[in-house]
């Protein structure tokens with residue numbers, strides 16, 4: 001079974017990247033794990049033209065297809081997103097918008113192979129879990145329209161930098177046990 005772990009932050013060496021590294025390490029004994037960072041890919045914004053509602057494809061030819069190839073190869077997808085202004089980072093939102101050709105609210109639409117499972121991880125510096133829940137909600141919504149079954153989530157408050165993660169290792173390890 002293959003797992004894709006996505007760093008949904010534009011920071012390649014920050015707290016999100018560290019969580020991706022911890023989760024990938026935990027899962028690598030049981031799965032074939034690949035991790036990617038949203039910022040390794042170059043793609044345009046959705047233009048809202050809705051041509052994909054008729055064609056199930058975007059007129060823009062860029063790295064979105066490379067990311068979707070990774071989604072297609074994976075049996076399990078773990079999205080790890082920080083809070084930026086109490087929401088997902090713009091790069092991650094731009095990616096989700098570009099997944100409209102795969103969105104199941106219109107026909108025809110492109111389809112991932114069925115049976116994929118998803119997990120959502122949110123982190124933030126502030127103390128309240130509600131903000132993590134909002135980010136998890138965005139990921140769950142995305143998974144739902146991609147027909148990825150969301151099977152679990154983890155919210156981590158009080159994380160500003162990767163050094164804040166060492167006391168949270170056990171929490172992350174316990175989360176990985178349910179994957």
Ligand SMILES: Cc1cc2nc3c(=O)[nH]c(=O)nc-3n(C[C@H](O)[C@H](O)[C@H](O)COP(=O)(O)O)c2cc1C
Pocket residue numbers: 009010011013014015016017082083084085086087123124125126127131159160161
């Ligand atoms: C542009 C920006 C906006 C942020 N907004 C929030 C916020 O609204 N609430 C919060 O709790 N943390 C916020 N943070 C803090 C990040 O969620 C936190 O530092 C996280 O660990 C960043 O992970 P990264 O360095 O991997 O991107 C923000 C950070 C940045 C860079």
